[in-house]
Amino acid sequence: MNNFSYTKVSNVQEAISELDGDIRNKIVAGGTNINDLLKYFITKADKLVDINPVSENNSIIRLDNGGIRLGALHTNADTAYDPIIEERYPLLSRAILAGASAQIRNMATNGGNLMQRTRCYYFYDINTPCNKRDPGSGCSAIQGYNRIHAILGQSENCIAVFPSDMCVALAALSATVNIMGPNGERNLAFAEFHRLPGDTPNIDNNLKHGEVITSIDLPRQGFEKNYSYLKLRDRSSYSFALVSVATGFEIENGSIKEARIALGGVAHKPWRNTEAEDFLKDKEPTRENFTAAATILLEGAKGYQQNAFKIELAKRAIIRNCFMALNPESQRPGAKPSL
Known part of the structure; x- marks a missing residue:
């Protein structure tokens, strides 16, 4: 480790001053x-x-618009087990608890999770060689062992x-995502925070030098009635996803009025396609x-030597998770599977 x-x-202003851009x-x-990374x-x-x-970024507060603000310094564990999150945003709670280990969740912060x-x-x-670590050196994974790698949004770099x-x-x-920096405060829609690799895979996100994540805002809609998080991995604990799916539905009179589907483990950022979500609107929840x-x-989607299986795996995971979202109780230990 370097000195x-x-x-x-x-406070945040002191942090920005010390970072100095x-x-x-x-x-x-x-x-x-x-x-x-340092070691x-x-x-x-x-x-x-x-x-x-x-201290000002270490809490969960209610917003006037009905949403919730997650402090960037609130831990993953405290967020997942907070009664407000468990009740109104159970999809988020389930996703957090599917990640890492209990010890890491006790230390990891919400802002750090994004970074x-x-x-x-x-x-x-x-x-x-790794273009993400050393730009211009090449991508060893493309011709190497790439079982866990991307099938969507990737580039030749x-x-x-x-x-x-x-x-x-x-x-x-x-x-x-709420951000503060030398030029004041700004907000980024979550879809705009992380980046696809393109020609600059060394740049993971759109946070500028000297900026600090202060909090994360959740909208009023939490899909607490119909939701599911499915994580497929090589072992059942402390393992990163081969494919993960977060699904939320708003259903009225047997018809899908709002649909959200996001994928993990398949791209350089959480993957959404609003065309797929729009397709499901006003349709019945059928196979x-x-x-x-x-x-x-x-x-x-494009596969490589060892990861082409992830395309079919992701398709089956999406379908399965959509059914699971129709009956969140099916996710409880010992419950009868939805399929």
Whole structure:
């Protein structure tokens, strides 16, 4: 690990001042990802700015518009088990609890969850080419072992996937990211926060140097009656998704009035296609319609040597999760499967 300076701050403005717009200065909160990045020499820091003492971003509050604001420093565990989240946004609670381990969820923060980096094997191996780690060096995964890699939104420069579970639910819920920086406050729709690799796979998101995530806003609609989060992985705990699906429905008189479907484990960012969601509006929740929506959602999917199976896996996962969302009780341990 390289030498760096360390400072604690008590408010967001102090953090912004300490960052000074310099990419070599880094924020640390829970540290569940950045510590690894530093230890493996993937990320270098001249200064670590510890924002844990910042109290104003460590809570969950109700908004006047009926939504909820998640503090960026609130932990994943406290968020998942908060009574408001469990009652009104159970999709988010289930997604968080599907990720990492209990110990990591106790440390990891909501803001940090958005900022975590890929778990691509080659990204973590500094002896191999990786455009995300070393722009212009090449992508070892394309011709290498790529079982966990992207099938959507990838480019010739990078086929890594974004690892978060929480963010898949936030994408489905159409959250908003609140940001503060040297030029004041701004808000980003969640769909605009993370980036596809394109020609700059080293840039994961649209947060600017010197900016800090302060909170995440959830809209009033939480799909608490019809929702499901399905995570398919190689082992049942502490494993990243091969494919994950967050689904929320608003159903009236046997017809789908609102549909949200987001995928994880398949792209450089949580993947949504509003055409698939629009297709389901005013239609009955049938296998035929779910299959058609899955086909639209996976349009343009491309597999590689070891991960082509993920295309069919994702299609089946979407259909299965849509049925699960019709009966959230089916997700409880010991419940009879929906299919």
